[in-house]
Amino acid sequence: xxxxxxxxxxxxxxxxxxxxxxxxxxxxxxxxxxxxxxxxxxxxxxxxxxxxxxxxxxxxxxxxxxxxxxxxxxxxxxxxxxxxxxxxxxxxxxxxxxxxxxxxxxxxxxxxxxxxxxxxxxxxxxxxxxxxxxxxxxxxxxxxxxxxxxxxxxxxxxxxxxxxxxxxxxxxxxxxxxxxxxxxxxxxxxxxxxxxxxxxxxxxxxxxxxxxxxxxxxxxxxxxxxxxxxxxxxxxxxxxxxxxxxxxxxxxxxxxxxxxxxxx
Amino acid sequence: xxxxxxxxxxxxxxxxxxxxxxxxxxxxxxxxxxxxxxxxxxxxxxxxxxxxxxxxxxxxxxxxxxxxxxxxxxxxxxxxxxxxxxxxxxxxxxxxxxxxxxxxxxxxxxxxxxxxxxxxxxxxxxxxxxxxxxxxxxxxxxxxxxxxxxxxxxxxxxxxxxxxxxxxxxxxxxxxxxxxxxxxxxxxxxxxxxxxxxxxxxxxxxxxxxxxxxxxxxxxxxxxxxxxxxxxxxxxxxxxxxxxxxxxxxxxxxxxxxxxxxxxxxxxxxxxxxxxxxxxxxxxxxxxxxxxxxxxx
Amino acid sequence: xxxxxxxxxxxxxxxxxxxxxxxxxxxxxxxxxxxxxxxxxxxxxxxxxxxxxxxxxxxxxxxxxxxxxxxxxxxxxxxxxxxxxxxxxxxxxxxxxxxxxxxxxxxxxxxxxxxxxxxxxxxxxxxxxxxxxxxxxxxxxxxxxxxxxxxxxxxxxxxxxxxxxxxxxxxxxxxxxxxxxxxxxxxxxxxxxxxxxxxxxxxxxxxxxxxxxxxxxxxxxxxxxxxxxxxxxxxxxxxxxxxxxxxxxxxxxxxxxxxxxxxxxxxxxxxxxxxxxxxxxxxxxxxxxxxxxxxxxxxxxxxxxxxxxxxxxxxxxxxxxxxxxxxxxxxxxxxxxxxxxxxxxxxxxxxxxxxxxx
Numbered sequence: 001x002x003x004x005x006x007x008x009x010x011x012x013x014x015x016x017x018x019x020x021x022x023x024x025x026x027x028x029x030x031x032x033x034x035x036x037x038x039x040x041x042x043x044x045x046x047x048x049x050x051x052x053x054x055x056x057x058x059x060x061x062x063x064x065x066x067x068x069x070x071x072x073x074x075x076x077x078x079x080x081x082x083x084x085x086x087x088x089x090x091x092x093x094x095x096x097x098x099x100x101x102x103x104x105x106x107x108x109x110x111x112x113x114x115x116x117x118x119x120x121x122x123x124x125x126x127x128x129x130x131x132x133x134x135x136x137x138x139x140x141x142x143x144x145x146x147x148x149x150x151x152x153x154x155x156x157x158x159x160x161x162x163x164x165x166x167x168x169x170x171x172x173x174x175x176x177x178x179x180x181x182x183x184x185x186x187x188x189x190x191x192x193x194x195x196x197x198x199x200x201x202x203x204x205x206x207x208x209x210x211x212x213x214x215x216x217x218x219x220x221x222x223x224x225x226x227x228x229x230x231x232x233x234x235x236x237x238x239x240x241x242x243x244x245x246x247x248x249x250x251x252x253x254x255x256x257x258x259x260x261x262x263x264x
Numbered sequence: 265x266x267x268x269x270x271x272x273x274x275x276x277x278x279x280x281x282x283x284x285x286x287x288x289x290x291x292x293x294x295x296x297x298x299x300x301x302x303x304x305x306x307x308x309x310x311x312x313x314x315x316x317x318x319x320x321x322x323x324x325x326x327x328x329x330x331x332x333x334x335x336x337x338x339x340x341x342x343x344x345x346x347x348x349x350x351x352x353x354x355x356x357x358x359x360x361x362x363x364x365x366x367x368x369x370x371x372x373x374x375x376x377x378x379x380x381x382x383x384x385x386x387x388x389x390x391x392x393x394x395x396x397x398x399x400x401x402x403x404x405x406x407x408x409x410x411x412x413x414x415x416x417x418x419x420x421x422x423x424x425x426x427x428x429x430x431x432x433x434x435x436x437x438x439x440x441x442x443x444x445x446x447x448x449x450x451x452x453x454x455x456x457x458x459x460x461x462x463x464x465x466x467x468x469x470x471x472x473x474x475x476x477x478x479x480x481x482x483x484x485x486x487x488x489x490x491x492x493x494x495x496x497x498x499x500x501x502x503x504x505x506x507x508x509x510x511x512x513x514x515x516x517x518x519x520x521x522x523x524x525x526x527x528x529x530x531x532x533x534x535x536x537x538x539x540x541x542x543x544x545x546x547x548x549x550x551x552x553x554x555x556x557x558x559x560x561x
Numbered sequence: 562x563x564x565x566x567x568x569x570x571x572x573x574x575x576x577x578x579x580x581x582x583x584x585x586x587x588x589x590x591x592x593x594x595x596x597x598x599x600x601x602x603x604x605x606x607x608x609x610x611x612x613x614x615x616x617x618x619x620x621x622x623x624x625x626x627x628x629x630x631x632x633x634x635x636x637x638x639x640x641x642x643x644x645x646x647x648x649x650x651x652x653x654x655x656x657x658x659x660x661x662x663x664x665x666x667x668x669x670x671x672x673x674x675x676x677x678x679x680x681x682x683x684x685x686x687x688x689x690x691x692x693x694x695x696x697x698x699x700x701x702x703x704x705x706x707x708x709x710x711x712x713x714x715x716x717x718x719x720x721x722x723x724x725x726x727x728x729x730x731x732x733x734x735x736x737x738x739x740x741x742x743x744x745x746x747x748x749x750x751x752x753x754x755x756x757x758x759x760x761x762x763x764x765x766x767x768x769x770x771x772x773x774x775x776x777x778x779x780x781x782x783x784x785x786x787x788x789x790x791x792x793x794x795x796x797x798x799x800x801x802x803x804x805x806x807x808x809x810x811x812x813x814x815x816x817x818x819x820x821x822x823x824x825x826x827x828x829x830x831x832x833x834x835x836x837x838x839x840x841x842x843x844x845x846x847x848x849x850x851x852x853x854x855x856x857x858x859x860x861x862x863x864x865x866x867x868x869x870x871x872x873x874x875x876x877x878x879x880x881x882x883x884x885x886x887x888x889x890x891x892x893x894x895x896x897x898x899x900x901x902x903x904x905x906x907x908x909x910x911x912x913x914x915x916x917x918x919x
Contacts, residue, residue: 010369010458010476012468018362023378025359025436026385029396032406036399046409085281092277105278108285114545115289116497118514119534122521123292126531129309130295146288149281169617170650172637174664175713188654200387207389210499214521224391231395231504243392254387258380 037240054241067226075205078144083198086152094160113150121214137220144205152197159193192263199257203250300531308525318532345513349495352434360442368450386440425507433501442487449483485551489544565749566591571623583609585773598752600760601770643710644719651694658690664713680708700731720752757797805841817841827914840917845888847913851906852899858906
């Protein structure tokens with residue numbers, strides 16, 4: 001991190017060390033969690049040998065299994081819906097010249113990002129109670145779909161902006177109607193953005209805790225809710241194992257998302 | 265009529281997403297607004313009787329003799345929330361600005377790697393990230409073990425379940441929101457301005473004060489707002505690192521909709537949070553506009 | 562023979578306050594099998610006209626006919642017209658062959674693969690069929706774009722500044738290549754450019770455009786030698802202009818007075834002029850420079866000399882203060898005919914004088 005020679009004119013003493021501390025601060029807690037999930041004893045402070053026993057315990061735990069199943073179903077379905085909706089909206093706003101008030105629509109799509117999660121959570125709970133909606137994990141899926149739309153929308157929109165509109169014009173020139181152009185040109189070229197958005201929507205749903213906690217009815221426990229229950233009652237090594245797995249999924253998803261977003 | 269249908273056809277694409285957000289986000293917020301003026305139901309929910317009780321409750325309590333008295337308990341929570349959120353903003357700035365500054369002057373490939381490293385934790389589970397700090401901060405945690413092991417202290421220092429722990433957790437959670445806008449502002453900054461300042465007899469630090477900081481201020485303001493908004497309504501950090509003892513607005517709201525079953529009061533608190541958020545967003549918009557009109561050409 | 566493209570009163574306005582009129586009611590006929598160029602500075606409406614012919618824009622007013630059939634309302638995919646885009650717009654997710662076959666496949670033509678391969682061979686890129694566009698050089702991408710637009714054998718090929726992104730050498734070889742393709746395929750080419758040299762060297766006919774209006778339609782030599790308006794004369798090549806009053810006007814000749822000491826003998830006054838003020842113009846290379854004083858010419862002092870390689874340009878300040886540019890071949894040893902500050906006389910033949918009304 002330090003270069004003594006070839007110093008930039010903007011270089012300020014000490015800033016490199018603060019940056020180093022900053023990254024340690026970001027990653028040290030995560031690293032500790034991962035390391036101690038492999039610890040041979042219950043201790044989360046003293047290393048006493050490598051072991052996979054906590055993973056084995058976690059994977060054979062029925063409650064964790066059913067929570068994981070719920071989490072995956074919810075994440076998959078809300079990713080599907082939010083990505084489809086976000087793609088449609090991005091193409092309409094990016095390519096249809098007949099639509100008015102585009103900034104208003106764009107702002108509305110980003111609204112879930114601007115409101116604190118706890119507000120969204122209680123508002124959604126209140127609404128579901130008011131209209132008497134009780135579809136079990138269906139409720140959670142609806143709430144997640146809404147919350148995931150902006151996360152799916154942003155990478156898709158970015159991709160579409162970088163896409164030369166004259167490619168679509170060229171396709172029209174070469175005897176493709178609107179639908180064929182969408183199918184053969186726009187969607188294939190947009191695909192990396194769509195995958196990138198879908199990955200983000202997936203981890204946002206998978207990791208969500210507050211909204212799920214407020215909206216969830218008895219019997220629709222997700223992994224974060226299960227973890228929260230364990231953490232509240234005290235630190236157990238299984239939590240470290242489950243958390244590490246969840247962490248791994250998120251990191252893989254965000255790396256894939258980045259990779260797709262940069263794809264030519 | 266067919267003309268109208270023809271025009272509506274263009275909007276089919278934006279319709280599903282708009283529908284979801286209007287029905288499941290805007291409508292619920294409206295309901296919260298309405299509920300804040302109603303009377304609590306006996307077992308949660310509301311009775312449809314108009315009342316401003318929820319709002320007066322914020323500042324006044326009825327005592328045993330049914331007299332209305334000024335009461336500071338909720339005000340204390342509100343001020344604690346604002347105080348802790350402010351500390352989180354300052355902490356993020358102290359850590360985030362040098363990091364953003366350092367990253368902005370790196371070669372492009374390294375810059376992108378470092379930015380990715382900042383965003384990765386942001387995308388991981390908030391609950392788990394906060395939980396990690398319990399492992400570090402608790403009495404038998406990493407820091408205390410280290411301190412005792414080095415003989416610096418005999419008794420473990422209480423760090424968990426303090427306001428400091430909450431602020432630390434908030435900094436940890438939201439510091440990327442501070443770094444990214446500052447980085448964006450610094451990356452745009454013309455290096456020749458720094459050279460001009462140095463050429464005109466300013467040293468590194470006076471240049472930072474008189475050139476870099478003013479030019480980065482839109483990014484700093486944006487970062488401060490982006491950290492402040494979620495910190496104010498945070499639930500996980502106060503709950504896990506504050507142990508639920510040091511109540512903050514987020515936990516208080518959550519409490520009203522679960523254990524306390526006072527939905528109108530919870531709604532009124534939500535409206536308080538929303539008004540602070542709106543003010544912040546307004547400031548943000550003003551900041552953006554000034555930024556566009558000013559430093560960028 | 563029927564014209565390939567006929568436009569009548571074609572107008573395109575974009576909404577705004579005030580509305581932007583990109584094309585102001587133009588009339589134009591483009592003949593079958595001709596290499597036709599739309600020439601003008603940026604914003605003159607040439608690209609708008611091209612996009613209207615392609616069907617990417619809908620005209621505000623007027624008609625557009627393709628071989629006698631009104632196509633004003635047809636979407637682009639229904640028009641037997643193809644475009645070579647300025648930045649090629651090759652589909653990045655398809656290989657070269659798929660790009661070239663794209664139009665053929667959409668038209669449902671049999672043998673799309675074979676025809677596409679033939680087109681690639683025609684532009685000498687047969688062995689690059691399986692490459693991605695991004696793996697080709699700029700010049701190669703250019704030729705793929707050409708092959709892709711030619712493959713469906715359109716009745717008219719539109720080219721939107723296709724050479725502007727290439728470097729000089731490549732641009733020159735592509736000119737010859739385009740001419741060859743036009744001859745071999747017999748397709749009408751409509752070529753848009755802002756480069757006068759390109760337009761003059763390649764076209765059968767040129768339409769010079771300015772501010773949404775067509776200024777002149779003519780063969781390249783006629784455009785250069787007999788510009789219809791001052792804009793055309795200024796945009797193509799260099800010229801000396803003088804405000805003048807016609808005197809002694811006859812059927813075949815007239816004298817034009819610029820000032821008391823400067824007068825030009827020239828052709829008869831155009832009927833449009835109506836005896837009012839006109840603009841007299843001649844090209845710098847049509848005049849001669851004679852060192853020292855001479856009878857019958859315009860006397861002055863050489864104020865600047867610019868060496869251009871094959872020629873030298875002399876700027877002469879005439880005795881009453883007006884300035885004239887004259888270009889002349891250099892001597893065999895490359896030395897100039899006169900020096901800065903020396904006296905010189907500028908001679909212009911009456912045949913070199915053009916009289917412009919607009």
